[in-house]
Structure formats: C-alpha cells, structure tokens
Amino acid sequence: MAKKIVVFYYTQTGQTLQIAQSVCRPLAEAGHTVIYKEIIPGRPLPYPCSGKSFFQVFPESREAIPCEIKPIDLSDAAGADLVIIAYQVWFLSPSTPFHAFFQNTAIQQYLHGKNCLTLTGCRNMWVMAQTKVRAYLRDAAGKWTGHIVLQDRHPNLVSVITIVRWLLYGKKERSGLLPAAGISAADLSHAAVFGQIIAGTLHSGQWNCLQEQLEKAGAVRCKPSILFMEKAGHRIFGLWAKFILRKSKRPAAHREFLLRLFKYYLFVVLYFIAPIGLIFFYLAYPFLRRQNNSK
Ligand SMILES: Cc1cc2nc3c(=O)[nH]c(=O)nc-3n(C[C@H](O)[C@H](O)[C@H](O)COP(=O)(O)O)c2cc1C
DSSP, X not given: OOOEXXXXXXXXXXXXXXXXXXXXXXXXXXXXXXXXXXXXXXXXXXXXXXXXXXXXXXXXXXXXXXOOBOOOOOTTTTTOSEEEEEEEEETTEEOHHHHHHHHOHHHHHHHTTOEEEEEEEESSOOHHHHHHHHHHHHHTTOEEEEEEEEEOOSXXXXXXXXXXXXXXXXOOSOBXXXXXXXXXXXXXXXXXXXXXXXXXXXXXXXXXXXXXXXXXXXXXXXXXXXXXHHHHHHHHHHHHHHHHHHHTTSOHHHHHHHHHHHHHHHHHIIIIIHHHHHHHHHHHHHHHHHHHHXX
C-alpha cells in the first residue's frame, strides 16, 4: 500500500534538499507519496553570504533562539506515515530555522506520535546538534526512528578551507590542491540505499530495526577525534554565545565587535589549538579506550 512521507527541510545552498531527494528517490519509485515542505526564514542567509552574515547566526544557533520563519501549511501533510526532518548544523547546533521549526506549537502538535527520521548534511561535526534535535523530538512526543548523516570526508582542516570558499565565495568545485566542498557526488548517490532500507521498513512496519539497518549501510559515521573536538567546541561556544547575547543588549556595535573577536578566536582554535589538542587525544586514546572497554 502506498504510504505518505513528508519531508521538512531548509537549505541555504541546495545541498540539504539534494540529500533528501536522493534518500527519497527509491520511496517515490516504490509508489509512495513524498511531499516536500520548505522552511522559509523571514530573512534567509544568502548564498554565498558575507563573513559578517555567516557569524551573525552564531549566538542564536548555539543558544536555540529561533529566527522568524514563514507559516508552514500543514494541510497536505496530515496522516504522514513518516516525517523526515532534513536539517543542517550551524556552529555545532541545529540551524536557527530548525530552532524555529521545533519551537512552533503547530509543528509540535503535528509531530506528536509520528514516526520521525532525522537527516543531516554537514561538514563533519553533527553529534551535539543531533542531541538537541532528539531532545526537541522527545518534547514533542515524536517517535524518533532513525538518523542519517552525510558529511564532507576530507581532513578536518581541508574541509574548513573548502567550506569557507564555498559558502562565502560560491566556489564549490575542486581547484588547485583543494577538493570540492561539501558532500561528494558518490555519497549523495549512495544515499539512495538508505531510501531503499526505509522503503523496506515502511512495508514491514518494524521501525525499531531501522536504525540498526541504516548504520550497517553506513548511514552514521563518527570519528572519535572529531567528536573530541566537537564536544570541547560546543562547551566553549556556549560561553561565547551567552556572553555575546548578554553584551548585545547594549548598542549593536558591541555585538559586531564581539562576533569579530569570536571569528579570530575560531581561526586560532581551528588552526593552532585543535591540532595540538588532537596530538594529546591520540596519545591518550589507547588508555581511554581501554578504560571504556573495562567498564
Ligand atoms: C553558519 C554556518 C555554520 C556551520 N557550522 C557547521 C558546524 O558547526 N558543523 C558542521 O559540520 N557543518 C557546519 N556548517 C555546514 C552546514 O551544516 C551545511 O553542511 C552547509 O551549510 C550546507 O547546507 P545547506 O543545505 O543549508 O546549504 C555550517 C554552515 C553554516 C552556513
């Protein structure tokens, strides 16, 4: 029997929509109805965007402050068998359009009791954002059934350069020594495999086996070294975001100045402090792993 899948997404460059479409292609081919619902911010982050606009969204993303979004028409979304939430990570947290989405009362009521699958397209740090999204789903009593994450597989420092080049200057393609930015074409097309697995679950109704099957097919990858940096970054970003928001109550110039300061801080951390931290991490990792295994 044909099922109904509703996909909520927001995208700045089009990448998140491409991922969702790749995952959903086998579902549509199997005869299911796939409805796409775009989340449209009142003031969208342009693509490409200026460095200033890029950093403007930092405190609100980290502190879960929603941006303004246009009302979402749910009239054709009723009775969905599966809701796919295709979001991106901004500064190790869900993007502000998704804070707005999850904090919207009509959406919370809509998600209540529904099977929900989360889908992320990001650079390489997604765990803390997903923790927040899972908390939103718990609050709305949505039934989380699985997670798929697609990420840039190049080394961390390389993907920092290519993502800046992409989002700030619109250059996604490879050039010189730099690879193309974002999720590779191969990973994008492989995402259809996840759609086939979801189609099987829609048929069998065995939602509690879905995540295990997705993971076996490579839907969730997480490098311990990246997670180590992400957890530390998330904590420190929280302090920065609170500080900037507190000081922003005074003239806007304070906010601009502090965001610029944060930008320099991030640069120093990414290129100088994180590599040193990683050396310590790799030295300590065998002991940490042994400790975890013996627990
Ligand atoms: C302001 C901003 C901050 C971002 N921060 C992160 C991050 O902390 N971790 C990460 O893996 N990707 C990060 N990204 C990359 C996005 O998660 C996403 O992959 C990229 O923006 C493309 O998504 P799109 O579909 O919205 O265009 C960031 C992107 C933007 C614009």
